[in-house]
Amino acid sequence: MAPSPSPPPPPASGAQYAHQFLNTALSQRGPSALPYAEDVKWLIRNHLVALADAFPSLHPKAALFTHNDGRAAHLLQADGTVPIHHAGATYNLPAVIWLPETYPRSPPLVFLSPTRDMLIKPHHPLVDRSGLVANAPYLRSWVFPSSNLLDLVRSLSHLFGLDPPLFTRSVAAPSPTPPPAHPAPPPAAASPAMRPEAVYAPAPRPYRFPASPQLAARQPPTEDPAEVFKRNAISKLVDTAYADAAALRTAREAEVDSLFAVQAELRGRGEAVNDGVRRITEEKETLERRLQDVVMATDVIEAWVAENRKGAADDTAEAEGAIQPADVLSRQMLECTATDLALEDTIYALDKAVQEGSVPFDGYLRSVRALAREQFFQRVLCTKVNNAQQQAQVARMAARAPQYAS
Template identity: 85%
Template sequence: MAPPPPSPSPSPASGAQYAHQFLNTALSQRGPSALPYAEDVKWLIRNHLVALADAFPSLHPKAALFTHNDGRAAHLLQADGTIPIHHAGASYNLPAVLWLPEPYPRSPPLVFLSPTRDMVIKPHHPLVDRSGLVANAPYLRSWVFPSSNLVDLVRSLSHLFGLDPPLFTRSPNPPPIPATPLPRVHPSSSSSSSSPSPYRFPASPQLAARLPPTEDPAEVYKRNAIAKLVDMAYADAATLRPAREAEVDTLFAMQATLRSRGEVVSDGVRKMGEEKEALERRLQDVMMATDLMEAWVMENTKGAAGDTEADEAIETADVLSKQMLECTAADLALEDTIYALDKAIQEGSVPFDGYLRSVRALAREQFFQRVLSTKVNKAQQQAQVARMAARAPQYAS
């Protein structure tokens, strides 16, 4: 893997400008030389480091090779320098390195104190272990993405270390302390210099080996009370964190549901638009067909003689045929009338005595019509026989 771009030590006057330029170059790398951070959070990483350089000029962004506990090595960003603290009325600078691991900023950074040769780590410090790792800081335990940031972290560490400094100056005859090696840090070859020291900042003033024996008990009580309040505040924040994360997850789930419903609604609107267009085309086709039918009807009704009476639509051959037609029509009409009276009497629409009188009169009339029809039929048969006999050849006797 190619190393990231060079990270020379900036001068104090150009620290902010250097942070901007270096981070723009380092985070824009692609391919084998790209830093192992997610693309959607690189802008946030840049903002965190730039804000840190502005708030604490003694911490400068760099890129170096970090070796994990399992032996993996990766080029990571770091903030290298000192953390200012105030203790017992004096100001001090603690040498420290803030590493940004691959999951950052969704997970907290790794903070290491890097004491010089004349410094030792205070044994059994509540926040710093013997290797220099700041493992129990409340701000790190309650890290919340995306609100947590490096500036607030360093401010919290500066305050807590001022209450209980984790580094002390070696005494002239120090008691034997087991040495615990710090994690290996291999600076990139492009950022190496001829000086063997891995730090590029002024030497840190030494801390006192122990607290003055004449320390005011009121100050001790005040310091302990402040430390307890800070721990309680961070504990409350850590307690509220799961609830806030659950609310965020619920909102994300709701957002996904709304987005899915929006897609369904959009798809329904699109289908309705397509159906509307199809119906409009169908309506146009029907209107065109209607126009064609009306034109055809108008063209084929030109020159017609007008309305024709129903009786004139059928022309009989002779007088007997006409009389037979009239008798048959009257018989059928009387039959329909009697049937209508039967339905009416069943529904109770006409009185029973009125029904009997009407049926009796209609039946009499129907009888006469049928008798007349029978006579006309016989007359037609006789006429037919006569016509056939007239057409037969005559033989002489």
Template identity: 55%
Template sequence: MAQYTQQFLNSVLSQRGPEALPYAEDMKWHIRQHLLYLTETYPSLQPKTAVFTHNDGRTVNLLQAEGTVPMSFQGVTYNIPVIIWLMESYPRHAPLVFVNPTRDMIIKRPHPFVSPNGVVSIPYIHSWVFPASNLVELVRNLSHFFARDPPLYSQRKNSNPSPNPNLNPSYGSMNSSVGSTAARPAIPPRDYFPTPTPPPPYGSGRIMEDPAEVFKKNAINKLVEGLNGDIREMRKAREGEMEGFFGAQAVLRNREEELRKGLKEMQDEKEALEQQLQMILMNTDVLEGWLRENEGKLGSNDGNSVDVDEAFEPCDALSKQMLDCTASDLAVEDTIYALDKAVQEGAIPFDQYLRSVRLLSREQFFHRATASKVRAIQMQAQVASMASRASPQYAFG
């Protein structure tokens, strides 16, 4: 039975599309556990799906637990038929509980916890708080409050319609429609079949039981309650461990993100260093080529006889423009430095110093801007030159 119940819940809660039950996806696991725990503790309550009609006429397919709730009254165990509807917002909100009397039962009026239409209202339902509240504790509270004040009465059916109360009563079956009925206000529902036929689906308590069977039943109930308590404690401990695991998982995810970010930064730095290394290699090639071309110019002459201005010649117009811009920039820098010394020594007036520095700074800015543009063009030319030299190697490699 337990395996069938588990398969049934797995099937109905895993449905998708129009046939899916209207419960939140993150709550379906809790609903499954609540119903499994309920059927394990109270096998008389079994889950199923049924159509529920709201007050506004809407119909929706919902889960329900239908069966009986055991209660003890005057030393006898009785079974109260109930239906527990799991509404759309369950388990964040309490379920809807109905007393479901059979044809030979009526609801006590008035009753402190059951309305005339069968709706059950006990303090546990009003104080429902998720995740502390569950269906097993709800049924235990139902059993407790029903035992204090039974919500159902059995109906007596007489075969003789005579109003004489001293006549021997004959109790008909649930299908009998003859005779008058009289409410028995102090006795919970029982079966009144004169023959030992099987009890109806919602069974009744036995009037006499074997003491050995009673002791055995009580021992089993205590053992089951102890096991349920141990299971609840184990579940709480496991839930605490799961919370710890979830926290550790979040920390590990944050660290993973930090590691990925650090790895990306190192990869970017590696690419930047590779670009700088490529620039150094390019400049090295240029300098080595210049040395090879100008090494033979010295010959046997003394190095002091070499004219420095003639030793370095621009190889193209861009190089000559770069040389002129750099020389002009440095000359302006030296002039500004000389003006600084002059104004400190009082050789020139301060207003003249400001005008001269303003003009020289503007001129220096133009020289540096021109040098920057020339440098960018030269860099593009060098890259193109290296690519053209390297392409045959890759072609034949």
């Protein structure tokens, strides 16, 4: 079943109707959504609303566009006429401005759609034989996000006024017709991607353009030198302005590239910082778990110490008697060694005392002499006891030798 025709637009300004239509069109989701990036849909809406407000003859629509490679997509367009001023009269050029999928980062596609009684001027500097406006300076110097549809149409209107790209087949005197202030287009079939009430097409108007010089029967009048100079001066200024815009675009692109590089570096540093924060957080959690384990172990040890502190004095006495020498030589060896170490500690204490001035030097010498003599005797005794222990061990080993031999 064919879709129901869309009703004519309400009696409102072009900007109001464009606002309502674009709110509906750009809010679609799912299979019926228009193929534009979400971050630029608001900018696309603003471009079309501003264009409809300044040029009511251009209406936003959604239609099927077929690319050169055969792909088809539902895209937005501004369909209608572009007013121009030529030779003191106003004319309306039928045109369609398509917004490709990559708009507004890439320029739109502008086509002139001449009626049956119109022809495209051969070898026009801005329009090719198919009606595509391919060499317009504004399109060549398109810069995102500053470039927009309103300035594009204004530039095309000015340039086409200097050199109209369309002319009528007849050679009769032109009868210019100004564009109506509020066109009332008839209903048209709805696009499959949009709701039926959001799409409409403008009605055809009687277009009249100046006859082509190639088809005119009479010679064109001689132009005024002042007008020629003025037109050449305007063309020169336009070329200069677009050259400056192109140079500015190159500089801005280089600046944008550098900013993108800085943004990428900052993004990388942010990821590194986030990774470091994540590792620190994990290490903090591990340390907190270890701290809990240490606290629990400390509580256990403190409880054990409190429980076993009561019998500490008794345990000290028992510890002193827990180790007994094996024989008389071992006891004598233990006593000699303990005496030797005690004398060594006493001599060291006397050295520190005489250095600090706590002990007189003559008393220090007497005490050290007596302690050294006693230490000498203890060391000699230790040597004798050690020799006796070795002889006793050898005797025990010799006594056990026959047992091993048998």
